[in-house]
Amino acid sequence: MTTATQFEQFNALCKEAGITPTQQRLVIWQTLTEMHNHPSPEDVYVRVKPQLPTVSLATVYKNIHLFIDTGMFREVSMHHGTLRIETNSALHHHLVCRKCKSIFDLDAKQLSGFPIPQSLPDGFVAEQFSIDVLGLCAACRKSKP
């Protein structure tokens, strides 16, 4: 259930983003805030379906793109061409399993010794960065033939 505080927070975010707060968007937004494993739109669809029986996967996609375009959520950097949604707003890096495509968060502090390059092409100034560490997760390492 949506609490009054969440409802207010959602309305404020929509106002800031310039989109209309609808019941459907509220359910999708709230579901996203409760998911922590870089969900795909398909994962979100399965979770919202019981609350929104008439919703289609295409609508879920459309609203997620809207949330990303307006900055309400970020997209995880592209891995293998599938859209995954970032629900952790803290600065962090990613551990990406190349086999099962799982994405785990790695606290920014754990790679804090990594220097930000001072001189970059075309006068680009780096403010922050996130790193994708590719490898195999524990489960995939165990199941390796």
Ligand SMILES: [Zn+2]
């Ligand atoms: Zn894996």
Ligand SMILES: [Zn+2]
């Ligand atoms: Zn993440």
